[in-house]
Amino acid sequence: SHSWDYSTQGGPDKWAEHFPIANGARQSPINIIPSQAQFDSSLKPLKIQYDPSRSKDILNNGHTFQVTFLDDNDSTILTGGPITGTYRLKQFHCHWGGSDNNGSEHTVDGVKYPCELHLVHWNTKYANFNEALNKSDGLAVIGVFLKIGSANPRLQKVLDVFGAIKAKGQQTTFPNFDPKNLLPASLNFWTYEGSLTTPPLYESVTWIVLKDPISVSSTQMQQFRKLLFTSAGETPLCMCNNYRPPQPIKGRKVRANFK
Ligand SMILES: COc1ccc(CNS(=O)(=O)c2ccc(S(N)(=O)=O)s2)cc1
Numbered sequence: 001s002h003s004w005d006y007s008t009q010g011g012p013d014k015w016a017e018h019f020p021i022a023n024g025a026r027q028s029p030i031n032i033i034p035s036q037a038q039f040d041s042s043l044k045p046l047k048i049q050y051d052p053s054r055s056k057d058i059l060n061n062g063h064t065f066q067v068t069f070l071d072d073n074d075s076t077i078l079t080g081g082p083i084t085g086t087y088r089l090k091q092f093h094c095h096w097g098g099s100d101n102n103g104s105e106h107t108v109d110g111v112k113y114p115c116e117l118h119l120v121h122w123n124t125k126y127a128n129f130n131e132a133l134n135k136s137d138g139l140a141v142i143g144v145f146l147k148i149g150s151a152n153p154r155l156q157k158v159l160d161v162f163g164a165i166k167a168k169g170q171q172t173t174f175p176n177f178d179p180k181n182l183l184p185a186s187l188n189f190w191t192y193e194g195s196l197t198t199p200p201l202y203e204s205v206t207w208i209v210l211k212d213p214i215s216v217s218s219t220q221m222q223q224f225r226k227l228l229f230t231s232a233g234e235t236p237l238c239m240c241n242n243y244r245p246p247q248p249i250k251g252r253k254v255r256a257n258f259k
Pocket residue numbers: 091118120130133141195196197198199200205
């Protein structure tokens with residue numbers, strides 16, 4: 001598969017060359033305009049049931065860090081909200097900037113957060129994650145904004161192992177982590193139909209973007225930026241600005257489960 005990155009030569013503005021769906025009708029991320037979101041009273045509350053014993057390992061895949069979960073049973077699932085059926089958590093990862101002024105993929109009234117967390121779930125109507133990957137109702141991703149404030153002790157558990165996954169391709173075990181601890185108190189959300197925000201950019205994602213951020217300190221953000229895009233032995237490139245900018249809404253409706 002074609003190599004892509006976030007640089008000027010191979011970054012978001014060039015992805016359409018190898019992934020023409022980059023100019024598709026339901027691309028992500030988007031700029032969310034709260035005043036234009038439609039309150040939908042038929043949206044059910046999000047039901048998030050995570051079993052921390054299903055967390056497996058943490059990997060530097062050259063684009064971000066990713067914490068992967070065992071997904072061979074229904075112990076770590078998402079139901080309710082805008083989705084029908086049961087979606088299993090596969091992995092979570094983040095996108096962040098080179099400074100505290102940018103980094104999130106979704107924006108709210110044009111406001112960028114320094115970081116955005118994505119919890120990736122797949123629809124169990126399909127046999128497995130890879131089957132679900134390119135289906136229009138295949139994935140549901142919960143997006144959580146991180147806002148500069150007090151240090152986040154739950155997030156620190158993830159940052160503490162970054163030393164073992166500094167370079168692309170490095171991974172280490174990461175057991176007994178409960179990603180529920182990375183969610184804000186309120187599960188108020190905006191939702192819309194979109195895509196993966198990285199190649200292959202499949203238009204297979206029901207996005208569920210939480211309105212309330214969680215906190216992260218500036219010092220913690222500096223730890224994200226110590227990760228490398230590059231493999232061990234290569235000229236080191238700081239892993240930062242690994243976010244795609246907002247894409248055209250193309251007539252899509254954004255719904256809210258709150259007024
Ligand atoms: C085997 O072939 C493949 C092909 C592609 C993937 C991508 N990985 S993925 O689906 O988890 C995601 C990519 C981008 C995500 S975002 N930023 O929208 O939450 S999620 C995995 C396996």
